[in-house]
Structure formats: structure tokens, C-alpha cells
Amino acid sequence: MKQELELLLAPEVAFDELARYEAILAHAGLRPGQADFIHLKRRSIDARGRQPLVRLRAEIYQEAPPRELFGPWFEYPNVAQAKRRVLIVGAGPAGLFAALRCIELGLKPIVLERGKDVRARRRDLAAINKEQTVNPDSNYCFGEGGAGTYSDGKLYTRATKRGDVGRVLRRLVQHGATTDILVDAHPHIGTNKLPEVVKALRDAIIEAGGEVHFDTRVTDLILENNRLRGVVTAAGAALEAEATILATGHSARDIYELLHRRGVLIEAKPFALGVRVEHQQSLIDQAQYRRPERGILPAASYALVHQTQVRGQQRGVFSFCMCPGGFIVPAATAPGEVVVNGMSPSRRDSRFANSGIVAAVELEDMNLREHGPLAGLHFQAAIEQLACRAAGGTQQAPAQRLGDFLKNKLSPELLETSYQPGLISTRMDDVLGPALAERLRQGFTDFGRKIPGYATNAAQIVGVESRTSSPVRIPRDKETLQHPEIQGLFPCGEGAGYAGGIVSAAMDGERVAEAVSVLAVS
Structure with a gap:
């Protein structure tokens, strides 16, 4: 016999194995020993209310669970002598x-x-x-x-x-x-x-x-x-x-x-390009969980999107590859270019949170028809090379405090960062170009309304986040x-x-x- 249920638990209960087991049994109206096996199917954070909760979906078996619940594991034949x-x-x-x-x-x-x-x-x-x-x-x-x-x-x-x-x-x-x-x-x-x-x-x-x-x-x-x-x-x-x-x-x-x-x-295809934005993880935790300490909860993340209008063209600006408790890393694949990406260790225990904030780039935005299907590739490369020159020709990255970027003002000093090669204060408009920079400003302004403290000088942007997807199909x-x-x-x-x-x-x-x-x- 199998019983399926869904329940909301306090984080302190949901992430404690014994407390979770007792709560699931109680929700099902069972006593300890009456369930042969509990299969946890899904776990997610629900932070929409005044206090964050953990939403669980579980299956309770009062008899031996089916074997396929634990697999299947994959068995591989030996193909050393295969003809194909x-x-x-x-x-x-x-x-x-x-x-x-x-x-x-x-x-x-x-x-x-x-x-x-x-x-x-x-x-x-x-x-x-x-x-x-x-x-x-x-x-x-x-x-x-x-x-x-x-x-x-x-x-x-x-x-x-x-x-x-x-x-x-x-x-x-x-x-x-x-x-x-x-x-x-x-x-x-x-x-x-x-x-x-x-x-x-x-x-x-x-x-x-x-x-x-x-x-x-x-x-x-x-x-x-x-x-x-x-x-x-x-x-x-x-x-x-x-x-x-x-x-x-x-x-x-x-x-x-x-x-x-x-x-x-x-074929050339659309892609997206922008920057990495870096905050203190505590700011994101406070905004998402609405309490000063997240306690047992994992480092908070976010997903943001906004539709912008620049020069009569609508383009989306969105968060990409958000890394709670993570680091910004250099992702260039050749000398003479600067590219950034984000990563997190399994514990997500860095003091920093970062995310790509990128704008959609359509084929008509590239204005590089002479390159045919390689137009997007050349568009990417040109901005990455400009970012490298703006930061002194090394793997240091151009950066600007977010509040200053919104005002198009050079930052006299930058914040501490997780990006190991280091940062150089730059007007990011000079790297991104006016149209892309304006799209990002509109996006950040909207995101600041959604997450308190997000779009201020407590954060900084680091460029460029350009390898979101392939510019070629x-x-x-x-x-x-x-x-x-x-x-x-x-x-x-x-x-x-x-x-x-x-x-x-x-x-x-x-x-x-x-x-x-x-x-x-x-």
C-alpha cells in the first residue's frame, strides 16, 4: 500500500531526518513502525509567506517498496570489439x-x-x-x-x-x-x-x-x-x-x-550578453527569507526578468546562472579577452552571491552582416576584447558599483570581490555600448523594486558575461x-x-x- 502526500514544514523540521520522519508519519495519521519506507520525492523552499517553509512531497509505503524506486542502475556491455x-x-x-x-x-x-x-x-x-x-x-x-x-x-x-x-x-x-x-x-x-x-x-x-x-x-x-x-x-x-x-x-x-x-x-542565432552582479549573500538571504539569519536554510537564490524598450525594440533582461554562496571566475578561452562566469561549491558557503544579468541579443542587433553566420561570434569576441583592453590587458575584469552604473558614473573605489584576478574600475557603458547598457539599466532598476537593496552601491557589476549560449546553430x-x-x-x-x-x-x-x-x- 502506498500513500502520497504533500506538506509544508518549518526548515528546522524539514532538514532534520528524524523530525521530518515523525512529521510525515503524523501528517499521514500513522505511528512509528507502521511505515515500511518513506520515499522523499521533492523538496523545495517556499519563501512567499512571512516565514520561509519547506514544501515536501513524499510517498509512504506500508509494505516493501518496488525495486524500480531505487534505479534503474545502468549496466554497460563491453564494446571494445564492436564493429560500429x-x-x-x-x-x-x-x-x-x-x-x-x-x-x-x-x-x-x-x-x-x-x-x-x-x-x-x-x-x-x-x-x-x-x-x-x-x-x-x-x-x-x-x-x-x-x-x-x-x-x-x-x-x-x-x-x-x-x-x-x-x-x-x-x-x-x-x-x-x-x-x-x-x-x-x-x-x-x-x-x-x-x-x-x-x-x-x-x-x-x-x-x-x-x-x-x-x-x-x-x-x-x-x-x-x-x-x-x-x-x-x-x-x-x-x-x-x-x-x-x-x-x-x-x-x-x-x-x-x-x-x-x-x-x-x-546559422547565426540569438543569444544573450551582459555582466555578473555580485552582492553579499546576507543581503540576498535577508531579502528572500525576510529574517536576519537564514539558519539551516540554504543560501538564497533569485530569478528575475524584465522586458525593456530601447530605440523602439523590446528585449528581455534576465538573471542567468545565479550562484548563491559562490564566486565569480574567469572564463576566457584565449589571451586578449575577458569573460566571467559564476560557480558555487556544494555547500554554497561563500560570503558572496553572484548572477549573470544579461540582455537578449537578436540578429538585427549585431550589425555584422559581412560575417554571415559567424556574426554573433564576432559580436561576442569584440566585446570580450574590449573588456580586456579596458581592464589593462590581463585577466583583471572591468567593474562598476551598481548604483554608479545606474547613474553612468565612474566608481572611485570598488567593493571586495570573489573574483581572484582582480577588478579595474571602468564605465561599463564603454565596454557594453549604449544600447546594451541602457537595457541593463532598465533591468536593474526593475530588479531593485523587486528585491530591497539590490540595485545600490552595495553591489557591483563585473564584465563581461558573454558565453550564455552558442551564437551559432x-x-x-x-x-x-x-x-x-x-x-x-x-x-x-x-x-x-x-x-x-x-x-x-x-x-x-x-x-x-x-x-x-x-x-x-x-
């Missing part, structure tokens, strides 16, 4: 999950990653923060695990119609993630824990007979009669397979340029997921324009692997 080989370019979530799904379907995946393994990446990340040097192949965007590994590990997605979210989360749990991600409304692994999960995913691929090659950058395509036969690496190796899954992430500009140069159809057929003109080419994940985060990219990787399998069989 699939090249997978990129070892981010799309590439790793595509590889595992290929193995389940009897295909041998060969994963090519331009960067280093997840542990070796750390030295290059330290070099960006401390020495302000950027390795173009190993940084916060490139390397095993992709951009999400060292920039937060948030798992929340709205793309529930694109695949089985629960399947992706269970696969992560099987490879070391905490079971909390199966329950929390906004699941999060944390930058300190995700690398070990990524390594476990790689180990599973190798143990099942797949291959993973690091420091292997693709520099050319083996094209023959509108069919992709394989790729050529920077070392000169020619690798062939019956299909190639392109899962390179949103910052692989050289891949977009290669496709364009080789005549492969690609690599088209594919809706049914076969194959490129419409190049047989054997399967665009995949965020870099191809079909995902927007770890979970959606992972789901897309699985879908593409399934499409490759079907095509191979047919």
Missing part, C-alpha cells in the same frame, strides 16, 4: 552521456577532447586566477566535463520534454553524485564534487571498451561526397567512423570557423538528428544550439546517440 564506431568530439555532458548511451546500444564510442582530464585542468585554472595566463585548450570552458564542471554544476532544467531528466540524474547518482539531486527542486552537485563524478563517467566508458583521448583537438574534417567520414586532429591523425557526434560546447569558435570554411551549413534534421546536408555529422548539445545546461546537454547527447544507432541499423 562513433567519434564523439567533446567530453562535456553531451559527449559523455552520448558515449555511455552508445555503449548501451552496442556502439563503440571514441571520445576526443581538446583539453585535459578533469584533474589536470586544475593547474590551468589556477594559472588563470593567479598568473592571469589562458591556455586556449584547457580552461574553465575546455577540458573533461566541459564548462559546467568548474562553474557550478547546477542541474536544474526546464527542458523536461526533451528527454528523461530522472534518467540523467540517476546516472549521475550511480557515478557518485549525492541522492539529494533526485529530490531537490533545484538540484546542484557543486564544483568541488562534480569532477569526481565526471571522472567516474569517463572510467565507465573506458571499462566498457570505449576510448577517451585528451589533448586531442580537431582541426579538419574528412569530407567525401557530402559525407563526413571522420576528422583530422592537431597531431595529424586521421580518425574515421561511420558517424561523428559534434558536442564541442558553446565556446569552440575554431570549430564554427572550420565548418564555415569547409562549406558546412551553419548547426542545423540538423528533426527526425534523424543528422545534419541536413552532410551525412554522418550529428550536431549535439549546447555548442550546436540544442541545449542550455548540464542536464539538457546530457539528454541531447543520449538522443543523438539513439539516432546514430537507428541510422546504423537501417
Whole structure:
């Protein structure tokens, strides 16, 4: 017998295992010992009332729960000698999950990653923060695990119609993630824990007979009669397979340029660009929870959106990748550019909160028609290079106190920051341009009305947040997921324009692997 229920509990009860157990039983009208198992299905913070509460959904079993409640765990056959080989370019979530799904379907995946393994990446990340040097192949965007590994590990997605979210989360749990991600409304692994999960995913691929090659950058395509036969690496190796899954992430500009140069159809697409705003976490906690100390509650987050009007054009301004209890990190992928992103450790215990605040950039906003499908790429790059010059040509970032930005006034001094390379006081209008700056001002003004203390000099903005998504889409057929003109080419994940985060990219990787399998069989 199963009983489902939903209840609101005080945080002190909801986050205490024994107190929560007793409260759930009492709500169900049961005594201790009358329930064989309690399955917590969902946990979320409800801060709309005068006091924050925790909303729980649970199932109570008065007999042994079904076996599938705890799985399924995934078993991988050995494909070392499989006849069908699939090249997978990129070892981010799309590439790793595509590889595992290929193995389940009897295909041998060969994963090519331009960067280093997840542990070796750390030295290059330290070099960006401390020495302000950027390795173009190993940084916060490139390397095993992709951009999400060292920039937060948030798992929340709205793309529930694109695949089985629960399947992706269970696969992560099987490879070391905490079971909390199966329950929390906004699941999060944390930058300190995700690398070990990524390594476990790689180990599973190798143990099942797949291959993973690091420091292997693709520099050319083996094209023959509108069919992709394989790729050529920077070392000169020619690798062939019956299909190639392109899962390179949103910052692989050289891949977009290669496709364009080789005549492969690609398209410019809208994206978003703006800044990181940084507050004291205590300010956000106070605003969201309406009490001076959050106590046992997790660091508070927020989601904000506003429609702006500038020069007769309406564009959205919205928060992106909000990182409670986190840090701002340098996410450039080449010398001469400054890009920022956000991350949080699993405990989210930093004194700082940060979030991207970005404005939609449509194709007509770019005014770079001579670059064709690469217009967005050049638009991004120009602002990132301007940000670098404005901050002195290093990985220091241009910044301005938020109240001063609203007045277009240079900040005489900046606040303490979590951004390790350091900040340089700058008029952000000079970096962003007047139209984008005005959109952000309208957005921040509205956000200040929604969150007390938000839009003041108690906060500062840091630029630029430009890698929100790919500025290029690599088209594919809706049914076969194959490129419409190049047989054997399967665009995949965020870099191809079909995902927007770890979970959606992972789901897309699985879908593409399934499409490759079907095509191979047919």
C-alpha cells in the first residue's frame, strides 16, 4: 500500500531526518513502525509567506517498496570489439552521456577532447586566477566535463520534454553524485564534487571498451561526397567512423570557423550578453527569507526578468546562472579577452552571491552582416576584447558599483570581490555600448523594486558575461538528428544550439546517440 502526500514544514523540521520522519508519519495519521519506507520525492523552499517553509512531497509505503524506486542502475556491455564506431568530439555532458548511451546500444564510442582530464585542468585554472595566463585548450570552458564542471554544476532544467531528466540524474547518482539531486527542486552537485563524478563517467566508458583521448583537438574534417567520414586532429591523425557526434560546447569558435570554411551549413542565432552582479549573500538571504539569519536554510537564490524598450525594440533582461554562496571566475578561452562566469561549491558557503544579468541579443542587433553566420561570434569576441583592453590587458575584469552604473558614473573605489584576478574600475557603458547598457539599466532598476537593496552601491557589476549560449546553430534534421546536408555529422548539445545546461546537454547527447544507432541499423 502506498500513500502520497504533500506538506509544508518549518526548515528546522524539514532538514532534520528524524523530525521530518515523525512529521510525515503524523501528517499521514500513522505511528512509528507502521511505515515500511518513506520515499522523499521533492523538496523545495517556499519563501512567499512571512516565514520561509519547506514544501515536501513524499510517498509512504506500508509494505516493501518496488525495486524500480531505487534505479534503474545502468549496466554497460563491453564494446571494445564492436564493429560500429562513433567519434564523439567533446567530453562535456553531451559527449559523455552520448558515449555511455552508445555503449548501451552496442556502439563503440571514441571520445576526443581538446583539453585535459578533469584533474589536470586544475593547474590551468589556477594559472588563470593567479598568473592571469589562458591556455586556449584547457580552461574553465575546455577540458573533461566541459564548462559546467568548474562553474557550478547546477542541474536544474526546464527542458523536461526533451528527454528523461530522472534518467540523467540517476546516472549521475550511480557515478557518485549525492541522492539529494533526485529530490531537490533545484538540484546542484557543486564544483568541488562534480569532477569526481565526471571522472567516474569517463572510467565507465573506458571499462566498457570505449576510448577517451585528451589533448586531442580537431582541426579538419574528412569530407567525401557530402559525407563526413571522420576528422583530422592537431597531431595529424586521421580518425574515421561511420558517424561523428559534434558536442564541442558553446565556446569552440575554431570549430564554427572550420565548418564555415569547409562549406558546412551553419546559422547565426540569438543569444544573450551582459555582466555578473555580485552582492553579499546576507543581503540576498535577508531579502528572500525576510529574517536576519537564514539558519539551516540554504543560501538564497533569485530569478528575475524584465522586458525593456530601447530605440523602439523590446528585449528581455534576465538573471542567468545565479550562484548563491559562490564566486565569480574567469572564463576566457584565449589571451586578449575577458569573460566571467559564476560557480558555487556544494555547500554554497561563500560570503558572496553572484548572477549573470544579461540582455537578449537578436540578429538585427549585431550589425555584422559581412560575417554571415559567424556574426554573433564576432559580436561576442569584440566585446570580450574590449573588456580586456579596458581592464589593462590581463585577466583583471572591468567593474562598476551598481548604483554608479545606474547613474553612468565612474566608481572611485570598488567593493571586495570573489573574483581572484582582480577588478579595474571602468564605465561599463564603454565596454557594453549604449544600447546594451541602457537595457541593463532598465533591468536593474526593475530588479531593485523587486528585491530591497539590490540595485545600490552595495553591489557591483563585473564584465563581461558573454558565453550564455552558442551564437551559432548547426542545423540538423528533426527526425534523424543528422545534419541536413552532410551525412554522418550529428550536431549535439549546447555548442550546436540544442541545449542550455548540464542536464539538457546530457539528454541531447543520449538522443543523438539513439539516432546514430537507428541510422546504423537501417
